[in-house]
Amino acid sequence: MHSILVEDYMDTNPHAISDKATVREAVSLFMRERIPGAPVINDEKTLIGFISEQDCIKEMLNDVFYCEESPAVTAVMSRNVRTVSPNASILEIAEAMSKAPPKNYPVVNEGKLVGLLSRKHILTALVETNEDCYIHH
Template sequence: MTSPKILVRDHMKSAAYTFAPTTSVEEVVKTLVKNKIIGAPVIDADKKLLGFITEQDCLKQILNDSYYCEDRQNAEDIMRSNPLSVSPNDDIMKLAENMTQKLPKIYPVVEEGRVIGLITRHEVLKALSLARVQVCSTK
């Protein structure tokens, strides 16, 4: 018996925090720290995904700024361009396999080129755990 396909759309969270390319790294850091998030999409005015910025990106930049006393940077200067993303109709099992290969811990969910949400390892693990309980309880 095969288990039903578990879709990203059923377990993703809204992209509550996004950044414009011109958002200062200082503002990005404040938002990430205040809201206890590890990263967020960088989007344009049409919500099109331009990149992704993480705590790690910010750490590198802050260290560099502190050491070299360089000018302040914006999100677009340090974001990861062409980030991996998923579709809301993607299978969580496939995403889970990708996540075991040390790929990102968090993925933007993109539909028709626009960011509509995020999915993290936490949501994927929770979805798989729930599915396992359901499948195993019917045996």
């Protein structure tokens, strides 16, 4: 069986957002890149949180109703983020993901964001692994 490690399937160029960005800037990123959320990093590329479309909806409503200035992403992001290592097994992560969210796992090496693993990446790995089963039997 070929390798089924996170590093072999992760997005190595994830659309991260700066901890200095506003919620409005995060929403612009989501729309432009067609993504449902993004890791939040500081200037050293250390992961400090994750912001999703869901996190932004309430703040964007406030912008519309009260003409408030968009707050920083750090005000609404999730700080308790489940991360994975590049050398983690995709099978173990698929098992965990099948039982509960999140939809995306930031991939971190020594505290630094090095990639993003989504459900799409996990499904790709599982399909390829499944194809190997048919080839070898």
